[in-house]
Amino acid sequence: MILTFLISLLLLQAPAPGGEFDMDEYLYGHVVDAYDWHITTVNGKHVSVPLLIIARSKTTGWHVFSSGKLAHGHEYEGFYILHDQESHRDRLLEHTPSGDVRPLDISITKNVAGLLFNSLVLVLLVLFGVKWYRKHDAREEAPGGFSGLLEMLVMMVEDDIIKPCIGPDYKRYSPYLLTAFFFIFVNNLLGIVPFFPGGANITGNIAVTFMMAMFTFLAVNLFGNKHYYKDIFWPEVPLFLKAFPLMPLIEIIGLFTKPFSLMVRLFANILAGHMMILGVVSVVFLTASLGPAMNGGLSVIAVLFGVFMDVLELLVAFLQAYIFTMLSSVFIGLSRQHPEEEKAEE
């Protein structure tokens, strides 16, 4: 994996010997979303997969065209991509008589394409694994092979995370939490794959983790029971803490900090992982100017560290999916508490 990544990066940088290695561009180019899927650069020529631009202009309506038409700053149907050197962001802009404006932009970007591909992989894998159960009587026999692996993972998530965290009515939430777990897990894993259909920094993108956290927020708050809302707006504390609404205020803030922490945790962990691997690999190029001996020695070390980081990221990929699912389950479990029953049990 890392070797392929290394080779692809060598190809990327090799044609510019003696040229300044742009560390920022290199790092951000990999982790930030883009309008085309850059694979490599051969002899100064970018090899990239053009994606779909879908934009709605206020004046001319919908526009759908390939992003290849906007490559190298070209303009097409009044649209062009502005590359901001400061923030390393690409933005689709539209020329209008009253100046350049940002249109409604729902383009298939690199992350959207990656998301589509990874989701397809996930759906096919799960449906393939589940196919066994349609053909066999699972009461009489247990599956082997891929179905067995899937069953082991699914039952681990359900028995170790969902059931103990939510309690008796876990079945209602189980499909969402399992989907969240495998969605994050597959996207994390394919994010580590360094070449084309993989390698998109999806779970390290704030928009993706924001939506994931949002879904959990909805799952928690749409189905919260009476007790949960009473605890937020009228908790069992001395009256002066509620009359001057200090506690409700804190509780309402807490309502939003929970999904916020989910969002930031996943985003930061995966982004940091990508950055770390990229950083370690960049040693090879940063030391290119120090002579062959130094460069070779450090490259060996960089590759070893790269292997270590990749293995670590495999762990993190699983761990972050696990933690996201577990915390979501805990938050859902908190919204489904029945303190009367617990007291009765005591």
Place this chain on the structure above:
Amino acid sequence: MSLITPDFGLLFWMTLIFGIVFFILAKFGFPVLTDMVRKRQERIEKSLVDAREIEARMATWKVEQAQMLEATRKEQAQMLREATETKARIVSDAKAQAKAEADKLLAEAKARIEAEKESALRDVRKEIALLSVQVAEKVLRNELSDEGSQRAFIDKLVDEASEAQLRS
């Protein structure tokens, strides 16, 4: 498309894609698997309970079996004893019967022999009587061949008869 500001396009696509993935997996994916595993767990639990029940039943069966075996053995001994007794009785009965039969036969034979003997004797007596009558005839014919002797005989007979009359 910066690092920490969510991009609208991606938010939109993420919602759509995750929604579709969730719909497919929640309908055709995970519930199929978890339901089946749950059913299997139920079945395993039930099988365990059944196995325990069968084990308990087997234990009682074993006791019952032992009891039945014991009873059967007792019955067998009893039957053997009875059979021996019956045999002895039958033998003794048969013996008695045979003896009785033999006695009866013997008695019959004896009776018949007696009867035969009787009839034989009777025949013999008849024969002797006839013979003696013939002899007496011959003797009488011999003795009464002349007139004087006939007369003497008649006198003698008359004498005897009158003696007998006088005596009575």
